[in-house]
Amino acid sequence: MRVRLMHGILCCCDEGSSAAVFFRPDGRALKMKVTPAALTLIRALSDVPQRIRDLPCRDAFERLCVLEVLRDAGAGAPGKRKRA
Numbered sequence: 001m002r003v004r005l006m007h008g009i010l011c012c013c014d015e016g017s018s019a020a021v022f023f024r025p026d027g028r029a030l031k032m033k034v035t036p037a038a039l040t041l042i043r044a045l046s047d048v049p050q051r052i053r054d055l056p057c058r059d060a061f062e063r064l065c066v067l068e069v070l071r072d073a074g075a076g077a078p079g080k081r082k083r084a
Helices: 036-044 060-073
Strands: 002-005 010-012 019-023 029-033 076-078
Antiparallel strands (some): 010 019, 019 029
């Protein structure tokens, strides 16, 4: 399975920060407190679909939980494979 940020979502989070902010095209923002492990995963997200298991996170369960929270908040979207 692949995952990506929704089109137009921008993420700002500094190395070592305890928060990530996601900006939507309509001007709304979502600020999330994050653990250092989740921060590494969040910084790796982009609008290009990536395999979930390839995203950096020490704990597979934490990786799924972080992605689920982002999906529920409207920041993440399932990645779709392009057909030739």
